[in-house]
Amino acid sequence: MKQILNAVPxxxxxxxxxxxxxxRIRFRAISSLFLGLSLLGAASGCGGSGSPSGGxxxxxxxxxxxxxxxxxxHAFSKTLRKFETLVKSYYxxxxxxxxxxxxxxxxxxxxxxxMNQGISVDYGIVSPSHMSTFAPAAPLMDMPFLFRDLEHWNxxxxxxxxxxLVTQVAERADVMLVGYAGGGTRNLIVKKPVTxxxxxxxxxIRVMGAPIQTKIFQAIGASPTVIAYSEVYNAIQTGVIxxxxxxxxxxxxxxxxxxxPEISLTKHAIxxxxxxxxxxxFRRLPKAxxxxxxxxxxxxxxxxxxxxxxxxxxxxxxxxxxxxxxxHVFEERAELLRLAEPVKEAFARSIKAVEVLNRINAVE
Numbered sequence: 001m002k003q004i005l006n007a008v009p010x011x012x013x014x015x016x017x018x019x020x021x022x023x024r025i026r027f028r029a030i031s032s033l034f035l036g037l038s039l040l041g042a043a044s045g046c047g048g049s050g051s052p053s054g055g056x057x058x059x060x061x062x063x064x065x066x067x068x069x070x071x072x073x074h075a076f077s078k079t080l081r082k083f084e085t086l087v088k089s090y091y092x093x094x095x096x097x098x099x100x101x102x103x104x105x106x107x108x109x110x111x112x113x114x115m116n117q118g119i120s121v122d123y124g125i126v127s128p129s130h131m132s133t134f135a136p137a138a139p140l141m142d143m144p145f146l147f148r149d150l151e152h153w154n155x156x157x158x159x160x161x162x163x164x165l166v167t168q169v170a171e172r173a174d175v176m177l178v179g180y181a182g183g184g185t186r187n188l189i190v191k192k193p194v195t196x197x198x199x200x201x202x203x204x205i206r207v208m209g210a211p212i213q214t215k216i217f218q219a220i221g222a223s224p225t226v227i228a229y230s231e232v233y234n235a236i237q238t239g240v241i242x243x244x245x246x247x248x249x250x251x252x253x254x255x256x257x258x259x260x261p262e263i264s265l266t267k268h269a270i271x272x273x274x275x276x277x278x279x280x281x282f283r284r285l286p287k288a289x290x291x292x293x294x295x296x297x298x299x300x301x302x303x304x305x306x307x308x309x310x311x312x313x314x315x316x317x318x319x320x321x322x323x324x325x326x327x328h329v330f331e332e333r334a335e336l337l338r339l340a341e342p343v344k345e346a347f348a349r350s351i352k353a354v355e356v357l358n359r360i361n362a363v364e
Contacts, residue, residue: 061094079304086296118280134173174279178297181304184247188264248315
């Protein structure tokens with residue numbers, strides 16, 4: 001309780017904005033904070049995030065609370081529901097799950113902070129970028145061209161290649177990564193077909209704000225620029241940029257195909273979205289439930305990867321059949337991987353993640 005109350009002044013300062021849209025964000029963040037207060041207060045009487053041990057008495061069930069930014073139809077929500085079902089199947093004691101949808105408890109970065117503190121949120125799916133404050137090596141999971149293809153991505157996540165990152169996150173953030181979901185493949189969204197290195201040369205393309213994104217696209221010959229996600233559609237339409245890059249779900253949601261109907265299958269990134277669980281909550285649970293969570297996390301992660309990667313390719317196929325876009329194989333993808341390699345190695349050195357990169361590269 002004291003931890004949440006101490007966070008109030010910093011959150012108010014952090015969200016002291018003036019525009020209507022920003023004020024809505026501020027309201028949602030502060031609402032999430034005070035909902036956390038109510039959840040923590042309730043936990044003292046019914047188990048839950050603040051004291052998930054009620055099931056040990058044989059009467060009150062243990063209550064575990066999860067959070068996601070999306071609705072029930074999203075792959076992340078489906079993955080978390082699968083996780084809940086599996087845990088219940090492996091644990092015989094009284095247990096309840098509460099999953100808060102549609103950013104009701106804030107955003108992914110908030111969930112991770114809550115899990116670190118052991119309050120309000122016990123489990124969720126979180127982008128590696130939101131872990132960097134605690135674990136500098138975690139963003140390696142988001143690096144472009146980290147995986148050779150979808151098969152390599154799946155095998156790497158089924159292996160122990162990422163174990164050093166798991167250990168760093170657990171030691172520094174006190175958050176466990178119990179499984180790996182994800183599977184969205186990012187491609188180029190362009191006004192005209194781009195199928196080789198010559199067509200890619202000098203292509204002005206919007207990239208995400210992380211410096212590694214800019215460095216990678218510069219290395220492969222493009223001309224990257226950072227633009228707000230909400231401005232991408234207009235930027236392509238007006239010729240400010242020639243291209244963007246995204247997964248199929250984002251392409252459809254933002255209707256980027258209307259201004260960039262030529263999809264170049266560079267497959268330069270395949271998302272990794274860990275299923276995270278609060279270490280502080282975990283240690284308060286019975287051993288049998290701990291074992292169930294670890295087992296269910298691995299299996300739910302594999303399930304999540306399957307549904308998201310399948311949905312991703314299905315969306316592109318459907319939209320192409322509907323005549324909304326055209327896909328093009330990038331003929332020199334091996335050259336993209338070769339040019340990106342020195343940048344990947346330099347980035348891994350800068351965040352002290354060379355061992356992890358080598359382990360991923362070694363996966364056959």
